[in-house]
Amino acid sequence: MNLGSLYRSIGEYALLMRMAFSRPERGKVYWRLTVAEVYKLGVQSLGIVALLSLFMGAVVTLQTAANIDSGWIPKWTIGFTTRQTMILEFSSTIVCLILSGKVGSNVASEIGTMRITEQIDALDIMGVNSAGYLILPKIIAAVFIFPFLVMISMSLGITAGAAVGTSTGAISLTDFEIGLQYYFDTFDVTYTLIKTLFFAFIITSVSSYHGYYTRGGALEVGQSSTRAVVYSIILIMICNYMLTQIMLL
């Protein structure tokens, strides 16, 4: 991508967001769409989030246990490390990266298909603000539901870590609990939830942008979908770095 097309894309994205956030024609219709999107983007992602969180929590616990062979490092460090890993990075950043693949490609291909089959033109010709109708409910739904997914991920990851740690004899439940509570700062949870809000916005808005400006046919829908995931991931990583620097240092 050259600099000219980058500027053009940023301009198009900004204009699309302005259209998406303009006043809805019928609040009731938008509300119903938002509820449907909460189910589609959030509830239907629960399975993959739960599965990954359980295994990641378990693996983080086992790896930490395997790497602590010095008697100078207390056992509760395993619980502490699992907690910090799940709360600070895995449940927000890694889960959102995974969601950018699942949700992002879904959003981009849905809107892209609507574009190439003239369904978006049909909305425009009726006088419906197509950007608002298609994009706003997705953004609101993701910003609302993703923090819940992240909180579920944290809980499941830590629970799985405790279960695997104690069942394998790597750590006692008491030591794990001590590690969980050791120097716990509630701001870490606030920080991760704030990151999630930004990531949710990035995933839905960037994917919607790539879908909305799809031109051509089925091949281009696939390309838009891939671009949506790639750019979402890049922007999430940049945003993650910036927010971490702003909020933690």
Place this chain on the structure above:
Amino acid sequence: MIEVRSISKSFGSNSVLREVSTVFEAGEVNFIIGRSGSGKSVLIKCIVGLIGVDQGEAFFDGRNFTSMDRADRKAILQEMGMLFQGAALFDSLTVKENVLFPLKMFGTMTKGEMTKRAEFCLDRVNLAGKGGLYPSELSGGMKKRTGIARAIAMNPRYLFVDEPNSGLDPETSIVIDNLIREITLENKMTTVVVSHDMNSVIEIGDRINFIHNGQLWWKGDKKQVLATDNRELNDFVFPSEFMKEIRENLRRAL
């Protein structure tokens, strides 16, 4: 009535429309015909505002649509209905929900009135009882008829139809053509049809605009199409020796 004044449109260095001016009369089926790639679909999209024009204006009963602000445009858009080439039905909605869609978004009717109107529109296109089906369960002709039902749901003053018969068998094409004509006459709408199906043009066309190389090359009625000496139009309407023979027979009969 829709009046188009000097519409030009280019995509990069490719000039697709050049100073096209014409009038589409109310209560008539106005055709835009031309070869594939001649600019007829771009013209209809410029008229309805789906594509911005480089130059020129479109007037809807004297109202300059091209230079209007967004709010005023919205009011005119709600007086339009459009049937797209692929019908452009919303996949996630049933046939009835598709027809109800514009009513729910902009209508001032009660729920009962909206349902009644949707059922009337579906009945009008012979799809009564099919409201619960999804677009994926419909045949090509049924999709087009659903598209027409959705287009007329808001009782539009202007109906735009893009290639109504593409992908349809000749018999179904005639059903769709007749439906367009009947609805135009019933509601005294200004109907603009983009097509290269000469059977449709002869069957239901009142006024015909021939676009060639992005320019309005010829205009007239269907009798004039058969009698014209315009070489490009003749090549388009009667492309084969067989068709040329038919033209000679028709001329003798006329």
